[in-house]
Amino acid sequence: MNPDLAWPVWCGERQRRVEDLLVRVLPAADLTPTRLSEAMRYATLDGGKRMRPLLAYAAGELTGAAPEIVDAAAAAVELVHAYSLIHDDLPCMDDDTLRRGKPTCHVAFGEATALLAGDALQALAFAALAGGELPDPAGACTMLAEAAGIRGMAGGQAIDLESVGAKLALAELETMHRMKTGALIRASVRLGAACGRPLTEGGARALDAYAQAVGLAFQVIDDILDVEGSTASLGKTAGKDTAQGKPTFPSCIGLAAAKAHAEELRLAARASIAPFGSAARRLAELADWIVLRTL
Amino acid sequence: MNPDLAWPVWCGERQRRVEDLLVRVLPAADLTPTRLSEAMRYATLDGGKRMRPLLAYAAGELTGAAPEIVDAAAAAVELVHAYSLIHDDLPCMDDDTLRRGKPTCHVAFGEATALLAGDALQALAFAALAGGELPDPAGACTMLAEAAGIRGMAGGQAIDLESVGAKLALAELETMHRMKTGALIRASVRLGAACGRPLTEGGARALDAYAQAVGLAFQVIDDILDVEGSTASLGKTAGKDTAQGKPTFPSCIGLAAAKAHAEELRLAARASIAPFGSAARRLAELADWIVLRTL
Numbered sequence: 001m002n003p004d005l006a007w008p009v010w011c012g013e014r015q016r017r018v019e020d021l022l023v024r025v026l027p028a029a030d031l032t033p034t035r036l037s038e039a040m041r042y043a044t045l046d047g048g049k050r051m052r053p054l055l056a057y058a059a060g061e062l063t064g065a066a067p068e069i070v071d072a073a074a075a076a077v078e079l080v081h082a083y084s085l086i087h088d089d090l091p092c093m094d095d096d097t098l099r100r101g102k103p104t105c106h107v108a109f110g111e112a113t114a115l116l117a118g119d120a121l122q123a124l125a126f127a128a129l130a131g132g133e134l135p136d137p138a139g140a141c142t143m144l145a146e147a148a149g150i151r152g153m154a155g156g157q158a159i160d161l162e163s164v165g166a167k168l169a170l171a172e173l174e175t176m177h178r179m180k181t182g183a184l185i186r187a188s189v190r191l192g193a194a195c196g197r198p199l200t201e202g203g204a205r206a207l208d209a210y211a212q213a214v215g216l217a218f219q220v221i222d223d224i225l226d227v228e229g230s231t232a233s234l235g236k237t238a239g240k241d242t243a244q245g246k247p248t249f250p251s252c253i254g255l256a257a258a259k260a261h262a263e264e265l266r267l268a269a270r271a272s273i274a275p276f277g278s279a280a281r282r283l284a285e286l287a288d289w290i291v292l293r294t295l
Numbered sequence: 296m297n298p299d300l301a302w303p304v305w306c307g308e309r310q311r312r313v314e315d316l317l318v319r320v321l322p323a324a325d326l327t328p329t330r331l332s333e334a335m336r337y338a339t340l341d342g343g344k345r346m347r348p349l350l351a352y353a354a355g356e357l358t359g360a361a362p363e364i365v366d367a368a369a370a371a372v373e374l375v376h377a378y379s380l381i382h383d384d385l386p387c388m389d390d391d392t393l394r395r396g397k398p399t400c401h402v403a404f405g406e407a408t409a410l411l412a413g414d415a416l417q418a419l420a421f422a423a424l425a426g427g428e429l430p431d432p433a434g435a436c437t438m439l440a441e442a443a444g445i446r447g448m449a450g451g452q453a454i455d456l457e458s459v460g461a462k463l464a465l466a467e468l469e470t471m472h473r474m475k476t477g478a479l480i481r482a483s484v485r486l487g488a489a490c491g492r493p494l495t496e497g498g499a500r501a502l503d504a505y506a507q508a509v510g511l512a513f514q515v516i517d518d519i520l521d522v523e524g525s526t527a528s529l530g531k532t533a534g535k536d537t538a539q540g541k542p543t544f545p546s547c548i549g550l551a552a553a554k555a556h557a558e559e560l561r562l563a564a565r566a567s568i569a570p571f572g573s574a575a576r577r578l579a580e581l582a583d584w585i586v587l588r589t590l
Contacts, residue, residue, distance in 0.1 A: 127440035145422035
C-alpha cells in the first residue's frame with residue numbers, strides 16, 4: 001500500500017493480483033466436468049479491465065484494509081460480473097457473438113454449457129465471499145446478493161429488456177442503469193470498504209455518493225463508446241445498442257450532453273471523497289480512469 | 296416440535312410453513328420490474344412437495360433447533376431448487392413445457408425473463424441464508440454455494456448434458472446424480488442440522504450417510520416415475536428421459552432392480568440414523584415418504 005506509487009503501477013499491480021486470485025478461485029481446467037470448468041475459466045480469465053475489483057481494493061485502502069483481506073470481495077464481484085456477461089450474451093438476451101475480443105461463451109461452448117457456467121460462477125462468487133477473511137462475511141453475502149438480485153443487476157436487466165424500442169426519460173434511464181450496472185459497482189466499493197475500519201455514518205454516505213456517481217459515469221461512457229468506438233477497440237460488437245433499439249444516454253440526451261454528463265459525474269465523484277484526503281487517492285484516480293480512459 | 300404428531304400432520308404443518316415463508320422472502324408481485332417478480336413467484340409458489348425444506352426441518356429437530364432458526368435454510372434450499380428447475384426447463388437444456396402441472400416459466404414469461412428469474416432466485420437464496428438466524432450464516436453460505444456450484448448441482452447438470460445418448464455404468468450414473476440432485480439434498484440436511492447443537496463427528500457422519508442414501512433414493516424413484524407415471528400425475532412430461540436418450544436407473548439396471556435399489560437405499564438411510572433414536576423420527580419418516588409415496 002505504498003501511497004507514492006504512480007497510478008499505472010498501482011493499477012497494473014492490482015490487475016495482476018486479481019488475475020492470480022481468479023486462477024486460484026476458479027476450478028482447475030481438468031476438474032470434471034471439464035467442459036464446464038473450461039467455460040468458467042474462458043469467460044473469466046485473460047480479459048476485462050477488472051474495474052470492480054480495483055474499486056474494492058481502492059475502497060479497502062480508504063479504510064486501511066490489507067489487500068489480502070479485500071481479495072475475497074474482489075474475486076466475488078468479478079465472478080458475478082463474469083457470470084452476468086455470459087448470460088447477457090445468450091441468444092435469448094442480447095444474442096452477442098463477441099466479448100473481450102473473443103467469441104462469447106455460448107459461441108465457444110454451446111448455450112447449455114454457457115448457461116451452467118454462469119450459474120456456477122454465481123455460486124462460486126458466494127463461496128469466495130463467504131469463505132473470505134473479511135470482518136463480516138455473512139453481511140458481505142447479503143450485500144452481494146442484493147446487488148445481484150431483483151433489486152439490483154437482475155432487475156436492471158429485466159427493465160433493460162422491457163425498454164427495447166421505448167423512449168425513456170433521463171430519470172428512467174438512470175434508474176435502469178443504477179440497477180443494471182450501478183448496483184454491482186456500488187457493492188464493489190462497499191464490500192472493499194467493509195474490509196477495514198468502520199466508516200462514520202457521514203463517511204459511508206460520502207463513499208456511497210462516490211460509488212453511485214462512478215457507476216453511472218461508467219454506463220454513460222459505455223453508451224458513448226457503443227456509438228464512437230470500433231468493434232476492434234471495444235472487443236465487443238460496436239453500435240449494438242442502436243441496432244437493438246436500446247435507449248442510451250446519447251439517444252436520450254444527445255452525444256455532446258452525454259459527454260458533459262459523464263464529466264459532471266466524474267467531478268461529483270471526486271468531490272464526494274475529497275474530505276477523505278489522500279486516503280481516497282486511488283478512488284479519485286479510478287474515477288478519472290473510468291471516465292477519461294476512453295473519451 | 297410435538298414428538299407425538301402423526302407424520303401427515305407434521306408434514307402438512309411444515310409444508311404450510313414453507314409456503315408462508317417463501318411468500319415473505321420472495322419479492323412482492325408488484326415490485327418493479329413486475330414481470331420478473333411475477334416469474335420468480337410463479338416458479339416458486341403453489342407447487343412442489345418442499346422435500347428439501349422438510350429435510351432441513353427434520354434435521355433441525357435432530358439437533359434441537361427451533362423451526363424459526365431453520366427457516367432461512369429451508370427457504371434457501373427451496374429457492375435454489377426452484378431456480379434450477381427454471382434453468383433446466385429452458386429450450387437449450389431439457390426444453391420442457393410442463394412443470395408442477397403448469398406451463399414452465401419460459402413458456403409463461405419468455406426465455407429471457409425465465410433466465411433472469413432463475414438468476415435472481417439464486418441470489419435471493421443467498422440473501423435469505425446470509426440474513427438468517429442460524430449460528431454460522433457464512434459457513435452456511437459456503438455449504439450452499441458448494442452444493443449449487445460445479446462440484447454439485449451445476450456440475451451434475453453438465454455431466455447429465457454430456458451423457459445424453461451414452462450408456463453409463465451404475466457407478467457413473469450414481470456420480471452424476473450425487474452431484475445433480477444429491478448435493479442439494481445433502482446440503483438441506485446439513486444446513487438444517489447446523490441450526491442446532493453441534494453433532495459429534497460420528498453423528499455428523501451418520502447423518503451424512505442418511506442424506507446421501509435419501510438423495511440417491513429420490514433420484515432412483517424419479518427415474519422410475521418417469522417410466523411408470525403419467526404426465527397428469529407427475530405434473531411434468533412423463534417418459535422424457537427415455538425420449539431424450541438420458542441414462543436412468545431403469546435403463547441402466549432394469550426396472551425391477553431399480554425398485555429394489557430404492558428400497559435398499561431407504562433401509563440404509565433408516566439404519567444410518569437409527570442410533571439417534573426418537574430424535575431422528577422425522578428423518579426416518581421422510582425416507583419412507585420419499586421412497587414409498589409413489590411406487
